[in-house]
Amino acid sequence: MKFKKLARTFRQETPEAGCAEREAAPVLDPAPAHTLVLDASPGQESCEPAQPYTSNHEHLAEELQRLDLRLKLSMLEAGQLDSELALMNGEIRSLLDAQSADEDDGNLLTVKLSMLEQRIAARLEASSGQEVQLMLPQVASSLNLSGLEVSILVACLAPELDRKYARIYAFLQNDMSDQRPTAGFVLGLFTGSAEERLAARLLFDANAPLMKLLLERRGNTATAAYR
Secondary structure (H helix, E strand, O other), X not given: OOHHHHHHHHHOOOOOHHHOOOOOOOOOOOOHHHOOOOOOOOOOOOOOOOOOXXXXXXXXXXXXXXXXXXXXXXXXXXXXOOHHHHOOHHHHHHHOXXXXXXXXXXXXXXXXXXXXXXXXXXXXXXXXXXXXXXXXXXXXXXXXOOHHHHHHHHHHHHHXXXXXXXXXXXXXXXXXXOOOOEHHHHHHHHOOOHHHHHHHHHHHOOOOHHHHHHEEEEOOEEEEEEO
């Protein structure tokens, strides 16, 4: 499956489907009917049954919410930026909707991320066997992708759906000319220890599903770019 074909499939379900091939990709906003409540205390679980996803758009919107939380955590952990990039800090925070003081609390962001991941998992389980065929789980199943590989795929798909991610990636990689996520960058987002990152490098082997069928290398570094 070609990577841009996957992106087009998701875009066809957005309200902008009629102009999906415009230069500017549509922004996926989370569906208001399924707004995630993130002010619950840690460990508190909702008694309401998980609702199945009604569309690929709705599912991917929550996957992008999860990516945003990872990127906010990455901003908190970022090292010293050069003077030019430091001036962009406010813009990037605005793109990530990270204006409140809560967004500077790594523990709170981690709790929000955990709750959202549980919600996504529950809704995916509830969606199993439903009429709506979710593209991302289908791709993951057919290629036997791990959860980490799916997260990497979403991170690489994101700029195809919302151009803000290209700018955010460049900022966090400390190089505005580098608007595609590198292998090292995405592994930093989704893995913990150095040992995990080293082991996960195998996912970018030329014969691994991600690189063979969905992504490609560019230059001398393992860059997650689009087919």
